Amino acid sequence: MPGAAVCGRCGSTLRANALAIDVHPPRASASAKRFRRWLPGPLAYRLRDEVREAGRQSRRAVTDWGFSAPPSGTVPRMIVPGWPLMFVGARERGRLLLGAYLVLLALALAFYGTVFGSVCLGLAFGAHVSSCLSVMRLSWTARGAVAVSAIVCGLLLFALVYLPAGWVVSRWATPLTLDYAAAPFAPGDVLLLNPRAYVSSPPQPGDVVMYRQAFRQGRAPANGPAYVIAEGSVIDRVLAGPGDTVRWEKGGVWINGQESPHLPLNPRRPPDGLKWTVPAYTYIILPTTSVAINPNITADMWQQVSLIPEWEIRGRVYFRTQPLTRWGPIR
């Protein structure tokens, strides 16, 4: 057509001369040519072709087997249980699965750290996989498709959703299940530990922490009776920090001459008359919940085992999830 800018048949430009384009081709330098001889260019292309061919063949095999792609728009919605079903019109089934999933997830969170909680989490995961399978089965006809797709869906959901989520949760809430009785805790209590609580700031007096009680043996005083304290994890409250002068007297803590509002978790255990001047990078934590401490140990021994180096503190214990009757933050 007269005046047209491009050829109506092939789409080529008819106004090449009017275009401001460079007509001098790019050139390779001699060093670039030399360098290219050493590059495995053809190998990279061959590898790419092999990968493409393998993908093509596997897609063909999957299609031949009776599989086909899930309905469009459902794949990204599979992250929320029941949503893809609601999207394709099966609203009731979708809502049922979503409701079941939320109930199970709530139970799993409420019983986090217990066997029952793990079972609930597993069932919630199953509901999620079922939601995906229900959509995928709409377009599949192959025998054994359910088994294969259940495995594939389960693995993908686990790898892409649950594993990362579990990792993130465990950074701030690691469950601790106690199997011993040490007041104020009872066997079966589940506590939440934040291992990252002291990454950017030091422990503060009043924090309930979990720390590692190192193996100790010796005599206190120097010519007194021998003692042995086994290694293990202990949960108790930080009473004072580096540089403080601390006194434990008549069931109360005196820091730098002033009475502190913070007490150990079991204030009836330590004897009166304990005194410390806290060195740097060390905290006063009376191991009143430790089962490794013999009730008959002397005041000198208490003074020694209550000085905890900062690096032995594992994290902050901040919540009790089990039993439900004592559910709540640890104060």
Next chain:
Amino acid sequence: MPRFDRLELESSSAGGPGAPEAAAGTGAEPRDEQFWLRQADADRRRGLYENALRYYSRALEQDKSLVAGWLGQVQMLVLLGEYPEADLWGKKALELFKNHADLLAARAQALCRKGDRSGAREAGDLSMAQPGQSAYRWVVRGELMVAARQDMDRYCFDKAMQTDSDWLVPYEAAGVYTHYRQPSKAVVYVRKAAGLCPDNDAVWFRQAACEAELGFDAAARKCLHRCLELSPNHTDAQQMLARLERRGWSLGRTLGRLFGR
């Protein structure tokens, strides 16, 4: 001196392969795009690809709508061993001349030499699917066959020669075989080219290279003498001849010949 590589002097008419401006500097014909295309074609036939590339660019400076200019540039870049640049330039030319058969073939050749066989096959197939016939498309088709080690290469090159009886077609087919180190197949085509155009030094030089590669030293020397008759200052021919003269009997070469290298 790299600074003066691109300097073009009107008076540099010494003749021989090193002086491509000779023809351009003399004569009264107008220096339009067709003139530069003819210059480019002449230099291409003499194996002076660098000069040919420059002339194609000059033709395009005068008329950007010359497909032959764009095509020639891509072909010269391929022959100069600058495959990524040829691919890039072919892509750019195809933006202007969509689905142009020979440009597609040229891009297929660049991709094939880069090692991207699947890309080359796609471009080659698309090129063959375009209407019309051209020898170059068949030459590239043949090259794709040679690269893929398929046995239809000869058919493609013969088809190219049927399409165009120009001696450049068997000469370039021989060039393809030479690139893929198949001198025994190359020599057949370069002999045909020499038969069609016995007064071209580049053809004799390529035939000499193939004969020498096959171990036919006497035939190679004869070709080199013919080449030097036509172009006495042909430095590459002189060097190869000197090398052949120095080359005596070699156990390694004899064993290589015996066991097919």
